[in-house]
Amino acid sequence: MNADLSESLRQAVLDAGNAGTPLMIAGSGSKAFYGRKATGSLLETAGHSGILSYEPTELVITARCGTRLSAIESVLAERGQILPFEPPHFGQNATLGGTLACGFSGPRRPFAGSARDCMLGCRFLNGEGEMLSFGGEVMKNVAGFDVSRLMVGAMGTLGVILEASLKVAPKPERELTVCFERSVEQALSAMNRWCSEPWPLSGLAYDGTRIFARLSGSERAVDAVYRKFGGEVLEKGDAFWEDLREQRHEFFRADGNLWRISLAPATPVLDVPGDWFYDWGGALRWLKTDAPAEAVFRAAEAAGGHAALFRGDSGDGQMFQPLNERLKSLHANLKRAFDPKGLFNPGRLYEDL
């Protein structure tokens, strides 16, 4: 299973450059639903896999991009550790490269950091077919620009990630999920109040009827907190968070456009018709709606946030919050700086990137 394909991937990038044919980078295809459709010939990365080093006491793991996320998580679990950003998989074969390229983080994000927060360093191929290495395997590193974090969420448009080093964290000794029945206004206000108090939270979601709060820590601490915090204990707490992370919850099963809106957590209910699911204590909002893309983008922007069509069809191919002209031109400049010939995933993130 484990193989070093970096040379052949590099050759493929060089060939594509010579031929002037763009590449569509594909891990396992698990996130093909997300983002705009790229064009180009397929560059498969799943074969470039294997964990290169794992040092539990250094809190770092390094793996090739095609390594299955599940393989990484099971190796970590053996040593009682986790990926702090609790990444969604969206498929059994989800790869590390695809996860980082999409920059997805799960319910633990507000409390433990995001995918980019955990990125310590990476090796990637730029559009000239050069193998570059930035950051490293240490927690603190400010030598040069933080290029590795820039790769996270770039949807593969800046380079082919070959390897990445991620910060890991100990798995909490105990986790307990408790629920509270609340109206949406009450829920937003309670979740934000709790976040400004020192509760050991690691998840905070609201499904339209109930708040779900996950408490983490030592046995003693969780017991003690539960006595003060209250709520109704959810028996299968772990399953709830996993279902939320993987979008298997009832809410996500209905057809129609699913939007992801990221904004300040205490933002009042947005004025867009549809069904809502709140994660990240209110900072991440899932919206099922048939409202036009324009309306969703406008509402998100007005709240200082941004929206992405996560699943579905906006009609005009717009999936990500439009950028203003100044940001657009900076994006174009950066794209040229990494991929001057425009080889990688053209159009996957924005039409002209």
Place this chain on the structure above:
Amino acid sequence: MVYRVHPSERVPHRVDRDRFLQLLCEHVGSDGLLFDAEDLRPYECDGLSAYRELPWIVALPETIEQVQAVLRVCREHGVPVVARGAGTGLSGGALPVANGVLLSLAKFNRIVEIDRANRTARVQPGVRNLAISEAAAPYGLYYAPDPSSQIACTIGGNVAENSGGVHCLKYGLTVHNVLEVRIVTMDGELLTLGGSGYDGPGYDLLALITGSEGLLGVIVEITVKLLPIPPCAQVLLAAFGSVEAAGEAVTAIIGAGLVPAGLEMMDNITIRAVEDFAHAGYPIDAAAIVLCEFDGIAEQVESDLLKARDIFRTQGATEVRQSTGEAERKRFWAGRKAAFPAAGRISPDYYCMDGTIPRKRLPEVLRRIAELSAQYGLAVGNVFHAGDGNLHPLILYDANKPGELERVEELGGKILEVCVEVGGTITGEHGVGVEKINQMCVQFGAAELAQFHAVKRAFDPAGLLNPGKAIPTLHRCAEFGAMHVHGGQMAHPELERF
């Protein structure tokens, strides 16, 4: 001194200074400009005071529009610009360039808004780090990254350096605690990076600007995340008979799944210096001590302390003490916080290095530092953010002895090269600035450096923002590399070296 401006890093222009002052005056007024030598003097260096250069002009804008105008005028005339916060940087990042404008953000000192519901503070870049936590305290909130310089350094400088503090093992660096920044690029455009939530649209430019040392844009507003103040914090002090044992104890703490809020270590030279100075009650015979703090709710702190005490004992600690209250906790930390001034007491001068290493390589690295220290005849004390592998060797010396600073810098450079060799980095939190610009050639290859320059051009095609800092030119590296290979023998003696 080791650092010299390299000819390839100069930005020549023939602009007349008086004429240019007039142009700037139209935008910032005469109150916003300094140009007499004695007024320029306070700006000639940052915390790395061995390097000094009088700026051409100092501009002190008060509004974002003024910053935009200054940058536009400089851009039109090809005049370089160096941004400056409080000037506490330790790598010469805010060192002026002789023919450039030093742009001070000192007048941007307002906390614009504390948003209690969303736990954020929107502040101007010249606000001091500690002032944010002070303003948030009435709401039970604080800003987590706490560089030792926090009473003086600005949040703009913190973002530009991606600064850390003793609590960043648990709470992260600046990059993990900033939600949105507004920057002005060299062409005078105002951009917002990040967003009101936990991420922004498009590329993660917020991560890119953090730690960019003033090379990509001038930061003019910052929104930081605030956290609830932990209700309880206690610290353990463990003494060890060898640095190896102390290092292994730190590894065991992390291996046991504990996440201390702070995990610091210091060696015997430092312990003695500190004890003389701060009377923190440290055991002066110990080869090394470890400070290990836990914070959070009381029950969590208690269970963590219990586990950690056991670990320290099993790992052969000769003594383990636990702070019994806030006063004692502060006293234990007072020693650590006094490490730098204490070094200043036992030696006329000290030079603070800043490398990061994989923690498990600590014993080896300390051994090699000791060898280098003997070889150069210069004492080195070590302060270590042990939890995250960030090592601060303090080289003790006397600047009045001719040639001593040069030897210190050479020794420092060697120490950084050891850090790179064991898989670490030349700077964990102080930045490259001018200080470590040569070692950048050791840490990165030509392709990576070329990629950095391409990123720089994406923001600042003319290369006017903070030229000669952080990212070396390939010319510089070619010469530095050649000097390296030939063991101090200069390649191209015909080239100008200033």
